[in-house]
Amino acid sequence: MSAPLLDLRVSDKHYDTRTILERLTLSIERGEIVSLVGPSGCGKSTLLRILAGLDRDFNGEILIDGKPQQGPSSRIGVIFQEPRLLPWLSVADNVAFPAGPRRGGDPRVSELLAEVGLAEARAYLPKQLSGGMAQRVAIARGLFSEPDLLLLDEPFSAVDAMTRMRLQDLLLSLVRSHGTAALLVTHDLDEALYLSDRVLLMTPSGKTGAGRIVREIEVSVERPRDRRDVLLARLRGELLEGLGAVAA
Amino acid sequence: MNRPALRANVMSSDESLALPGQLSAEEKTARSPLQPWRIAGLLLPFAFLGLMELLVRTHVVPEHLVPAPSSIVETLWQLGGDRLARHIGASSLRVFAGFVIGAVVAIFFGAAMGLSRRLDALLDPSFQALRAIPSLAWVPVLLLWMGIDEAPKITLIAIGAFFPVHLSVVAGIRGVDRKLIELGEVNRLSQRALFTRILLPASLPHIFTGLRTGLSLAWMFMVAAELIAATRGLGYLLSDGRETGRPDLVFGAILLLALLGKLSDSVLKAIETRVLSWRDTRTGNSR
Numbered sequence: 001m002s003a004p005l006l007d008l009r010v011s012d013k014h015y016d017t018r019t020i021l022e023r024l025t026l027s028i029e030r031g032e033i034v035s036l037v038g039p040s041g042c043g044k045s046t047l048l049r050i051l052a053g054l055d056r057d058f059n060g061e062i063l064i065d066g067k068p069q070q071g072p073s074s075r076i077g078v079i080f081q082e083p084r085l086l087p088w089l090s091v092a093d094n095v096a097f098p099a100g101p102r103r104g105g106d107p108r109v110s111e112l113l114a115e116v117g118l119a120e121a122r123a124y125l126p127k128q129l130s131g132g133m134a135q136r137v138a139i140a141r142g143l144f145s146e147p148d149l150l151l152l153d154e155p156f157s158a159v160d161a162m163t164r165m166r167l168q169d170l171l172l173s174l175v176r177s178h179g180t181a182a183l184l185v186t187h188d189l190d191e192a193l194y195l196s197d198r199v200l201l202m203t204p205s206g207k208t209g210a211g212r213i214v215r216e217i218e219v220s221v222e223r224p225r226d227r228r229d230v231l232l233a234r235l236r237g238e239l240l241e242g243l244g245a246v247a248a
Numbered sequence: 249m250n251r252p253a254l255r256a257n258v259m260s261s262d263e264s265l266a267l268p269g270q271l272s273a274e275e276k277t278a279r280s281p282l283q284p285w286r287i288a289g290l291l292l293p294f295a296f297l298g299l300m301e302l303l304v305r306t307h308v309v310p311e312h313l314v315p316a317p318s319s320i321v322e323t324l325w326q327l328g329g330d331r332l333a334r335h336i337g338a339s340s341l342r343v344f345a346g347f348v349i350g351a352v353v354a355i356f357f358g359a360a361m362g363l364s365r366r367l368d369a370l371l372d373p374s375f376q377a378l379r380a381i382p383s384l385a386w387v388p389v390l391l392l393w394m395g396i397d398e399a400p401k402i403t404l405i406a407i408g409a410f411f412p413v414h415l416s417v418v419a420g421i422r423g424v425d426r427k428l429i430e431l432g433e434v435n436r437l438s439q440r441a442l443f444t445r446i447l448l449p450a451s452l453p454h455i456f457t458g459l460r461t462g463l464s465l466a467w468m469f470m471v472a473a474e475l476i477a478a479t480r481g482l483g484y485l486l487s488d489g490r491e492t493g494r495p496d497l498v499f500g501a502i503l504l505l506a507l508l509g510k511l512s513d514s515v516l517k518a519i520e521t522r523v524l525s526w527r528d529t530r531t532g533n534s535r
């Protein structure tokens with residue numbers, strides 16, 4: 001069997017004397033959508049930062065296609081909690097940011113903007129966008145360099161519920177049409193279950209309280225999914241149980 | 249199931265793309281209520297001059313202390329367009345040259361110190377000490393080193409412009425949002441690309457504030473430079489008026505300095521507004 005797209009092994013990760021992550025492994029296959037849920041402070045975001053190459057101070061290794069990776073990789077795209085658009089660049093130049101300065105004329109920009117439903121907005125400045133529009137631009141930018149894996153850190157937590165559902169559907173159709181794998185960190189269990197092939201529950205555990213993946217749930221519900229699907233509700237219950245076990 | 253209904257509902261909440269239209273309408277309404285205040289702001293100094301005229305004419309204020317604005321204007325008129333233009337031209341050229349040199353050197357040092365903590369730790373104490381030296385203290389030193397030509401004058405003005413710009417560049421680069429820097433990191437920008445594509449544009453608002461402060465200091469240092477060993481310029485006019493006991497000449501020079509300072513700042517401010525049009529600042533406040 002060939003190596004998975006991503007293989008992560010963290011033996012431990014410390015901040016000062018505090019252990020954040022311990023004995024953690026994670027692998028993602030091509031095109032797979034995986035969610036990481038868990039209580040605040042369990043190390044989800046730290047894990048994502050390690051994968052993004054922003055945090056290199058840990059013991060362990062990241063393998064992409066079986067090859068060790070140090071620092072940020074061109075094969076991994078990142079979508080942050082906030083859009084993080086550069087306010088002095090137009091929407092088009094922001095989308096093409098990975099290509100270089102002022103590359104908004106790239107034909108791929110038009111394609112991606114059309115895909116996220118913002119074809120009309122290419123010349124706008126970020127200050128003219130609403131929160132949901134800005135996050136759509138950020139998604140287009142994340143996909144611009146055609147990464148094999150997209151990391152998303154609570155990407156829809158700052159938008160209203162309606163926009164969130166639309167963005168979820170948009171993300172789903174995009175990653176599936178581009179064949180991109182995605183690792184999504186979220187607080188929202190429904191979001192995790194609606195989007196993912198697999199949901200990982202991460203909690204602080206053991207004597208040190210370091211984050212570990214304690215439960216893994218396969219979501220084998222056919223797409224398109226109904227947000228009120230009975231099986232999703234049952235899995236939600238299972239996740240809550242896992243979270244409750246931590247709280248107790 | 250009623251999933252289609254839900255979807256329709258979702259679609260109807262689509263954020264409208266008509267946002268820019270709304271924006272420009274907002275800008276229009278935001279501009280008009282401020283307009284009378286802007287005009288009043290420009291008229292205020294003239295109203296003050298008018299008041300002074302009245303007070304001097306009615307002998308409330310003695311004329312040997314404050315000449316009437318009309319006699320100041322008359323004095324300037326008598327100097328003649330040619331001589332006036334020579335004085336103004338000489339001073340403006342010195343300020344321009346000194347400001348450009350000072351600002352360019354300041355941006356260079358500021359960028360280096362903003363990017364490297366080590367360099368900052370090394371150079372900052374010296375720069376802060378140099379900054380504390382008053383403009384007049386430089387004059388004899390520069391005269392000694394450079395003679396009485398244009399060089400010491402332009403150098404002094406450059407020193408005046410240097411420090412505010414330098415300070416603003418360092419502060420601007422230090423103040424750039426870490427989140428934007430991380431965006432550069434995940435896109436694997438080189439140090440140089442990180443500087444030109446993220447750090448520099450993000451610190452431009454700071455830098456412009458420093459440039460405007462630097463420009464006003466350049467005008468002040470220009471007067472100090474021309475107080476000694478000059479035969480032309482507004483600073484010379486000022487000291488000439490003082491030595492020959494002509495307050496009208498002194499006040500004339502002061503008026504011209506105020507006017508030129510305001511004009512050059514307006515030019516810089518217009519450039520700032522243009523360059524920084526992307527800033528998401530409040531415009532719609534009429535209070």
